Amino acid sequence: MIRGLRCKDDRVLTGESKISYNFTFESETYTVTVATGxxxxxxxxxxxxxxxxGEQGESERTLLDNPGLDFCRGAVDEYKVSSPSPLGRLLLVRLEKQKYWVEDNWFCRYVIVTDPDGHTATFPCLRWLIGDTKVEIREGVAKTFKDDEFVPELLAHRKAELEERQKNYRWLKWAPGIPHCIDAPTEADLPQDARFDNEKRSDFEYSLQYALMELSLKKLAIRFGKSWDDLEDFRRIFWKLKSPIAEYCMEHWKEDWFFGYQCLNGCNPRMIQQCTKLPDKFPVTADMVQSSLCHKTNLDKELKAGNIFLLDYSIMEGLPANVIKNKPQYIAAPLCLLYQHPDDGLIPIAIQLGQSPGDDTPIFLPKDPPLAWLLAKAWVRHSEFQIFQVLSHLLRTHLVGEVFCVATLRQLPAVHPIYKLLAPHQRYTLEINCRGRTQLISSNGIFKRVVSTGGEALLILAQREYKVLTYRSLQPHHDFTDRGVTRIPKYFYRDHALLLWDVIHNFVSGIVNLYYKSDCDVEKDHELQAWIREVTEEGFAELPNFGLPSSLKGREELTKLLAVIIFTCTAQHAATNNGQFDWCAWVPNTPCTMRLPPPTDKDAVTMDTVMSTLPDISQSCMQMAITWHLGRPQPDAVPLGHYTEDHFTEEAAQDLIKTFRKELKEMEEQILSENDGLELQYLVLLPSQVENSITI
Known part of the structure; x- marks a missing residue:
């Protein structure tokens, strides 16, 4: 039956009964529900x-109620929309906004349309309408290009959407030798859809001001600009800004086991690697370290047994050190040898504060004068600060994540299943990166004011790492294998990262197999192929040895890549960001800068040497304030696996999301159980503490 069809029986007597039909259409009425952000x-x-x-035409252009009465924040409003004739299958919903008295932007969450037969379709919008504007939105069921190829209107919509996005989201070569980024000089230059929500913006700016205000009060109270007199003086900056781990760190930072623990589970847990042969540049002898090893063993045996590990900061050699308030700062490129002791855990056994051995580059040992050994460890931890902030955190999560974010916005329409999968994991990334470039690592940013690699060295350091960055190293299984750390005990970061990787990979595999029934489907998805080409040839243009192909051959290859992206933007970012206040608030444990060069004479190290080397009062206060601001839990954080915006509307995809959450919950319970009773717990990769995207 054709809905709305009328039949009129006009009988004419001409020797036989004749019936003629005059067809007219009744108006069709649709129920339209509109949700405001x-x-x-x-x-x-x-x-x-x-x-x-619809396939058979358009409804009337309908004004939705009176301006000022509906479309309030959080409102879900219902309307009736008429069509002079049946529309057939609905293709698009066209929304228009026009000024009434004053311009007032609007965020639309979704539109639900119920047709005259009671069938309902959801059209996610999830965007701002700014100025007098018009947008057309698709139903939420994910569709690849192949699914739309016989509907010209939908193909035209896909093309128009991408053309518009490519105008708004453009690539920029911010600096040579690092990943390309979004073309936006400041966060204010970003499209509104990529900006923080107002609550997020207010909280971000308030927390920074709060931290800086406390910094100012501390500086006034502690005689601004002066060096500390004693290590205990650093306690004077522990006011309101504190955490249980930061206070634990304050009590145990001198202990060798605690130094080793941080190499595994601190804010830079990817630096340590197995050492099976001592490098020539680090001439540690068996006699030097024998007292640190167990009885009835020696260095050669432990090397062969796989119990010796190395931290090598050669990437920092020769960096130009920052100058702060006309005073030179100092940088070292240490080597640190560690031993997996059967009773004491991972402990440092030898430290050299340069890459070239010699009389002026002694090898520091645990049996040396206590202050000399303590200062040597502080120099290693100073290098840790630079590496984790610039490379592990900024480059390997923020900047890598931004490449995939820009490519996704430019090459995948909102209806594409891979766009729907990735969008929640790219929320706020563009704005936080813009803010980082202008406020943190710029020529007059916070790094320039308090960090030894601030200024020129920061970019050189990033360029050096970028040259050797590989796609393989972003995959946790390969990373742990290549560094030879698959068997080292109490490496909680590794264990939890692998758990998260498996859960993420399972989820991604389900989504990929739901929308791609064969490898051929992946190969023939030209939007997906354009996306990967843009990633490799534009985003990572200056990285020919990255190892990511510029085309995707099948479902397994696509699944692995998508899992890498989500893992990087969630678990890996959490591992380097979330604990930075814990490990850096007690400044001697991870100093942001050093004000004297590395010691050349072990016996000449005094408390005055230590205090004159570590950051001064002003630098210490700034380090504490900024790491609190950047590492604190975000009040609007969305945990991994939770989605505030329903990009997927079909039941099969939503079932996969439910399974994803269930597995994350089971993992959470497992981690909590493992940590129960531990004096120093590792909860950084607890799924509820891992944010769904890079937002800070």
Missing amino acids: TSEYSGTNNYIYVTLV
């Missing part, structure tokens, strides 16, 4: 119009 200022008092676009 829940964040601050999402509502609007402007005119909102809607038009339903």
